[in-house]
Amino acid sequence: MATHRFNEATGKMTQLSRKIVHVNIRWSIIExxxxxxxxxxxxWDRIISxxxxxxxxxxxxxxxxxxxxxxxEAMETxxxxxxxxxxxxxxxxxxxxxxxLVSLKISMLGDSQIGKTTFLVKYVGxxxxxxxxxxxGLNVMEKTMYIQGARIALRIWDVGGDNRSFDQVPIxxxxxxxxxxxxxxxxxxxxxxxxxxxxxxxxxxQTAVPIVIGTKFDDxxxxxxxxxxxxxxxxxxxAKAMKAALFFSSAKHNINVNKIFKxxxxxxxxxxxxxxxxxxxxxxxxDF
Numbered sequence: 001m002a003t004h005r006f007n008e009a010t011g012k013m014t015q016l017s018r019k020i021v022h023v024n025i026r027w028s029i030i031e032x033x034x035x036x037x038x039x040x041x042x043x044w045d046r047i048i049s050x051x052x053x054x055x056x057x058x059x060x061x062x063x064x065x066x067x068x069x070x071x072x073e074a075m076e077t078x079x080x081x082x083x084x085x086x087x088x089x090x091x092x093x094x095x096x097x098x099x100x101l102v103s104l105k106i107s108m109l110g111d112s113q114i115g116k117t118t119f120l121v122k123y124v125g126x127x128x129x130x131x132x133x134x135x136x137g138l139n140v141m142e143k144t145m146y147i148q149g150a151r152i153a154l155r156i157w158d159v160g161g162d163n164r165s166f167d168q169v170p171i172x173x174x175x176x177x178x179x180x181x182x183x184x185x186x187x188x189x190x191x192x193x194x195x196x197x198x199x200x201x202x203x204x205x206q207t208a209v210p211i212v213i214g215t216k217f218d219d220x221x222x223x224x225x226x227x228x229x230x231x232x233x234x235x236x237x238x239a240k241a242m243k244a245a246l247f248f249s250s251a252k253h254n255i256n257v258n259k260i261f262k263x264x265x266x267x268x269x270x271x272x273x274x275x276x277x278x279x280x281x282x283x284x285x286x287d288f
Protein backbone atom coordinates (compact mmCIF):
# COMPACT_ATOMS: atom_id res chain seq x y z
CA MET A 1 0.00 0.00 0.00
CA ALA A 2 2.78 2.44 0.92
CA THR A 3 4.59 1.59 -2.30
CA HIS A 4 1.42 2.25 -4.28
CA ARG A 5 0.94 5.69 -2.65
CA PHE A 6 4.60 6.53 -3.25
CA ASN A 7 4.31 5.60 -6.93
CA GLU A 8 1.10 7.64 -7.23
CA ALA A 9 2.72 10.72 -5.66
CA THR A 10 5.78 10.31 -7.87
CA GLY A 11 3.55 10.14 -10.92
CA LYS A 12 1.78 13.39 -9.97
CA MET A 13 5.10 15.17 -9.42
CA THR A 14 6.30 13.96 -12.82
CA GLN A 15 3.15 15.28 -14.49
CA LEU A 16 3.58 18.64 -12.74
CA SER A 17 7.22 18.87 -13.82
CA ARG A 18 6.24 18.13 -17.41
CA LYS A 19 3.63 20.91 -17.30
CA ILE A 20 6.18 23.41 -15.96
CA VAL A 21 8.69 22.46 -18.65
CA HIS A 22 5.94 22.76 -21.28
CA VAL A 23 4.99 26.26 -20.08
CA ASN A 24 8.65 27.37 -20.00
CA ILE A 25 9.18 26.12 -23.57
CA ARG A 26 6.06 27.93 -24.77
CA TRP A 27 7.19 31.07 -22.94
CA SER A 28 10.57 30.99 -24.69
CA ILE A 29 8.92 30.62 -28.11
CA ILE A 30 6.42 33.40 -27.35
CA GLU A 31 9.14 35.79 -26.17
CA UNK A 32 11.01 35.33 -29.46
CA UNK A 33 7.82 35.83 -31.44
CA UNK A 34 7.03 38.95 -29.39
CA UNK A 35 10.35 40.53 -30.35
CA UNK A 36 9.59 40.06 -34.06
CA UNK A 37 6.00 41.26 -33.61
CA UNK A 38 7.13 44.42 -31.80
CA UNK A 39 9.70 45.12 -34.52
CA UNK A 40 7.16 44.85 -37.33
CA UNK A 41 4.63 46.86 -35.31
CA UNK A 42 7.24 49.60 -34.91
CA UNK A 43 7.84 49.67 -38.68
CA TRP A 44 4.10 49.70 -39.36
CA ASP A 45 3.50 52.56 -36.89
CA ARG A 46 6.24 54.56 -38.58
CA ILE A 47 4.56 54.03 -41.97
CA ILE A 48 1.17 55.06 -40.57
CA SER A 49 2.64 58.14 -38.89
CA UNK A 50 3.98 59.31 -42.25
CA UNK A 51 0.58 58.93 -43.88
CA UNK A 52 -1.56 60.29 -41.05
CA UNK A 53 -0.42 63.28 -38.93
CA UNK A 54 -2.49 62.25 -35.94
CA UNK A 55 -3.02 58.46 -35.95
CA UNK A 56 -5.67 57.17 -33.56
CA UNK A 57 -5.57 53.74 -32.00
CA UNK A 58 -8.65 51.77 -31.17
CA UNK A 59 -9.71 51.54 -27.54
CA UNK A 60 -9.00 48.15 -26.01
CA UNK A 61 -12.15 48.26 -23.89
CA UNK A 62 -15.56 49.86 -24.50
CA UNK A 63 -16.53 52.87 -22.43
CA UNK A 64 -18.82 51.97 -19.56
CA UNK A 65 -21.20 54.13 -17.60
CA UNK A 66 -19.82 54.98 -14.20
CA UNK A 67 -20.97 56.82 -11.15
CA UNK A 68 -19.92 60.37 -10.31
CA UNK A 69 -16.14 60.82 -10.20
CA UNK A 70 -14.37 60.57 -6.85
CA UNK A 71 -13.04 63.75 -5.22
CA UNK A 72 -9.50 63.19 -6.46
CA GLU A 73 -10.66 63.41 -10.08
CA ALA A 74 -11.31 67.17 -9.76
CA MET A 75 -8.03 67.90 -8.03
CA GLU A 76 -5.78 67.32 -11.02
CA THR A 77 -4.70 70.26 -13.13
CA UNK A 78 -6.65 70.43 -16.37
CA UNK A 79 -10.25 70.65 -15.12
CA UNK A 80 -10.60 67.20 -13.65
CA UNK A 81 -10.01 65.08 -16.72
CA UNK A 82 -10.86 61.42 -16.53
CA UNK A 83 -8.26 58.83 -15.69
CA UNK A 84 -7.98 57.42 -19.19
CA UNK A 85 -7.02 60.75 -20.79
CA UNK A 86 -3.71 62.60 -20.45
CA UNK A 87 -3.81 65.34 -17.84
CA UNK A 88 -2.38 68.78 -18.49
CA UNK A 89 0.80 69.67 -16.68
CA UNK A 90 0.71 73.10 -15.06
CA UNK A 91 3.63 75.49 -15.04
CA UNK A 92 4.47 78.13 -12.46
CA UNK A 93 3.79 81.70 -13.50
CA UNK A 94 5.77 84.79 -12.51
CA UNK A 95 3.19 85.68 -9.89
CA UNK A 96 3.32 82.34 -8.12
CA UNK A 97 5.72 81.73 -5.28
CA UNK A 98 7.16 78.46 -4.03
CA UNK A 99 5.84 79.00 -0.51
CA UNK A 100 2.82 76.79 -1.16
CA LEU A 101 4.69 74.24 -3.29
CA VAL A 102 4.99 70.71 -1.91
CA SER A 103 7.65 68.69 -3.73
CA LEU A 104 7.37 64.90 -3.75
CA LYS A 105 10.02 62.58 -5.12
CA ILE A 106 9.06 59.36 -6.92
CA SER A 107 11.52 56.81 -8.30
CA MET A 108 11.09 54.42 -11.24
CA LEU A 109 13.21 51.26 -11.37
CA GLY A 110 13.33 48.34 -13.79
CA ASP A 111 15.27 46.78 -16.66
CA SER A 112 15.96 48.63 -19.90
CA GLN A 113 13.58 48.50 -22.88
CA ILE A 114 10.47 47.89 -20.76
CA GLY A 115 8.80 51.22 -21.50
CA LYS A 116 9.60 53.24 -18.36
CA THR A 117 10.36 56.48 -20.19
CA THR A 118 7.36 56.09 -22.52
CA PHE A 119 5.18 55.51 -19.46
CA LEU A 120 6.58 58.64 -17.80
CA VAL A 121 6.18 60.85 -20.89
CA LYS A 122 2.57 59.71 -21.22
CA TYR A 123 1.95 61.00 -17.70
CA VAL A 124 3.87 64.30 -17.67
CA GLY A 125 3.33 65.25 -21.33
CA UNK A 126 5.61 66.04 -24.26
CA UNK A 127 6.38 69.59 -23.10
CA UNK A 128 7.75 68.40 -19.77
CA UNK A 129 9.84 65.81 -21.58
CA UNK A 130 11.59 68.65 -23.42
CA UNK A 131 12.38 70.30 -20.07
CA UNK A 132 13.53 67.09 -18.41
CA UNK A 133 16.87 66.83 -16.63
CA UNK A 134 18.98 64.10 -18.21
CA UNK A 135 22.09 62.64 -16.66
CA UNK A 136 24.05 59.47 -17.24
CA GLY A 137 21.70 56.62 -16.41
CA LEU A 138 19.09 59.01 -14.98
CA ASN A 139 16.19 61.08 -16.29
CA VAL A 140 14.15 63.47 -14.11
CA MET A 141 10.76 64.90 -15.12
CA GLU A 142 8.25 66.97 -13.19
CA LYS A 143 4.50 67.40 -13.08
CA THR A 144 2.65 69.97 -10.97
CA MET A 145 -0.97 69.72 -9.85
CA TYR A 146 -3.29 71.51 -7.43
CA ILE A 147 -4.75 69.65 -4.47
CA GLN A 148 -7.01 71.47 -2.01
CA GLY A 149 -5.38 74.83 -2.69
CA ALA A 150 -1.80 73.55 -2.53
CA ARG A 151 0.55 72.98 -5.43
CA ILE A 152 2.02 69.48 -5.54
CA ALA A 153 5.12 68.97 -7.67
CA LEU A 154 5.90 65.36 -8.50
CA ARG A 155 9.58 65.00 -9.40
CA ILE A 156 9.91 61.58 -10.99
CA TRP A 157 13.36 59.99 -11.24
CA ASP A 158 13.62 57.47 -14.08
CA VAL A 159 16.66 55.24 -13.57
CA GLY A 160 18.18 53.57 -16.64
CA GLY A 161 17.83 49.81 -16.77
CA ASP A 162 21.37 48.62 -17.50
CA ASN A 163 23.85 47.35 -14.91
CA ARG A 164 25.73 50.66 -14.84
CA SER A 165 22.55 52.43 -13.78
CA PHE A 166 22.65 50.63 -10.42
CA ASP A 167 25.05 53.36 -9.34
CA GLN A 168 22.17 55.84 -9.65
CA VAL A 169 19.82 53.92 -7.37
CA PRO A 170 21.01 55.56 -4.12
CA ILE A 171 20.50 59.14 -5.33
CA UNK A 172 17.22 58.25 -7.05
CA UNK A 173 15.69 56.43 -4.08
CA UNK A 174 16.88 58.57 -1.19
CA UNK A 175 13.98 60.66 0.21
CA UNK A 176 11.53 59.21 -2.33
CA UNK A 177 7.94 58.89 -1.10
CA UNK A 178 7.12 56.13 -3.61
CA UNK A 179 9.12 53.71 -5.75
CA UNK A 180 7.73 52.14 -8.91
CA UNK A 181 9.18 48.71 -9.71
CA UNK A 182 8.42 48.13 -13.38
CA UNK A 183 8.61 45.15 -15.74
CA UNK A 184 7.53 44.17 -19.25
CA UNK A 185 4.49 41.90 -19.13
CA UNK A 186 5.76 40.02 -22.18
CA UNK A 187 9.21 39.36 -20.70
CA UNK A 188 9.53 36.98 -17.78
CA UNK A 189 13.17 37.98 -17.32
CA UNK A 190 12.21 41.57 -16.50
CA UNK A 191 9.60 40.32 -14.05
CA UNK A 192 12.22 38.28 -12.20
CA UNK A 193 14.51 41.32 -12.11
CA UNK A 194 12.20 43.45 -9.98
CA UNK A 195 13.26 41.47 -6.90
CA UNK A 196 16.86 42.59 -7.45
CA UNK A 197 15.75 46.19 -8.01
CA UNK A 198 13.62 46.01 -4.87
CA UNK A 199 16.45 44.71 -2.71
CA UNK A 200 18.79 47.40 -3.98
CA UNK A 201 16.23 50.19 -3.46
CA UNK A 202 15.45 49.12 0.10
CA UNK A 203 19.10 49.57 1.05
CA UNK A 204 18.58 53.32 0.63
CA UNK A 205 14.90 53.78 1.42
CA GLN A 206 12.84 51.71 3.82
CA THR A 207 9.69 53.85 3.95
CA ALA A 208 8.71 54.66 0.35
CA VAL A 209 5.40 53.28 -0.91
CA PRO A 210 6.19 50.36 -3.27
CA ILE A 211 4.21 49.90 -6.49
CA VAL A 212 4.74 47.02 -8.94
CA ILE A 213 3.82 47.95 -12.52
CA GLY A 214 3.58 45.69 -15.55
CA THR A 215 3.95 47.60 -18.83
CA LYS A 216 2.84 46.85 -22.42
CA PHE A 217 -0.53 45.39 -21.44
CA ASP A 218 -1.67 45.70 -25.07
CA ASP A 219 1.06 43.26 -26.15
CA UNK A 220 0.37 41.06 -23.13
CA UNK A 221 -3.17 40.44 -24.39
CA UNK A 222 -1.72 38.65 -27.42
CA UNK A 223 -0.21 35.91 -25.24
CA UNK A 224 -2.06 32.61 -24.66
CA UNK A 225 -4.36 32.61 -21.59
CA UNK A 226 -2.24 30.07 -19.69
CA UNK A 227 0.86 32.23 -20.11
CA UNK A 228 -1.10 35.30 -19.04
CA UNK A 229 -2.28 33.54 -15.91
CA UNK A 230 1.27 32.41 -15.10
CA UNK A 231 2.48 36.02 -15.29
CA UNK A 232 -0.44 37.28 -13.19
CA UNK A 233 0.21 34.66 -10.51
CA UNK A 234 3.94 35.37 -10.36
CA UNK A 235 3.46 39.15 -10.36
CA UNK A 236 0.90 38.94 -7.54
CA UNK A 237 3.25 36.72 -5.55
CA UNK A 238 6.12 39.18 -5.92
CA ALA A 239 3.92 42.18 -5.11
CA LYS A 240 2.59 40.47 -1.99
CA ALA A 241 6.14 39.65 -0.83
CA MET A 242 7.10 43.30 -1.40
CA LYS A 243 3.90 44.53 0.30
CA ALA A 244 3.22 46.51 -2.86
CA ALA A 245 0.19 47.38 -4.96
CA LEU A 246 0.13 45.82 -8.45
CA PHE A 247 -1.00 47.53 -11.67
CA PHE A 248 -0.95 46.34 -15.28
CA SER A 249 -0.63 49.29 -17.66
CA SER A 250 -0.24 50.40 -21.25
CA ALA A 251 1.34 53.76 -22.08
CA LYS A 252 0.32 53.37 -25.71
CA HIS A 253 -3.38 53.19 -24.82
CA ASN A 254 -3.08 55.20 -21.58
CA ILE A 255 -4.33 52.37 -19.40
CA ASN A 256 -3.84 52.87 -15.65
CA VAL A 257 -1.09 55.47 -16.17
CA ASN A 258 -2.80 58.39 -14.43
CA LYS A 259 -4.57 56.05 -12.04
CA ILE A 260 -1.26 54.82 -10.60
CA PHE A 261 -0.17 58.33 -9.62
CA LYS A 262 -3.61 59.15 -8.25
CA UNK A 263 -3.31 56.04 -6.10
CA UNK A 264 0.00 57.33 -4.74
CA UNK A 265 -1.36 60.83 -4.02
CA UNK A 266 -4.49 59.47 -2.36
CA UNK A 267 -2.40 57.15 -0.19
CA UNK A 268 0.11 59.82 0.84
CA UNK A 269 -2.49 62.48 1.69
CA UNK A 270 -5.23 60.12 2.87
CA UNK A 271 -7.64 61.49 0.27
CA UNK A 272 -11.05 59.92 -0.39
CA UNK A 273 -10.80 58.01 -3.65
CA UNK A 274 -12.36 54.68 -4.50
CA UNK A 275 -10.19 52.16 -6.32
CA UNK A 276 -11.47 48.67 -7.04
CA UNK A 277 -9.38 45.52 -7.33
CA UNK A 278 -9.52 43.77 -10.69
CA UNK A 279 -8.21 40.23 -11.07
CA UNK A 280 -10.12 39.34 -14.23
CA UNK A 281 -8.10 37.57 -16.91
CA UNK A 282 -7.98 39.70 -20.05
CA UNK A 283 -8.39 42.98 -18.16
CA UNK A 284 -5.67 45.23 -16.64
CA UNK A 285 -4.93 43.81 -13.21
CA UNK A 286 -5.22 46.02 -10.13
CA ASP A 287 -4.35 44.36 -6.84
CA PHE A 288 -3.57 45.92 -3.48
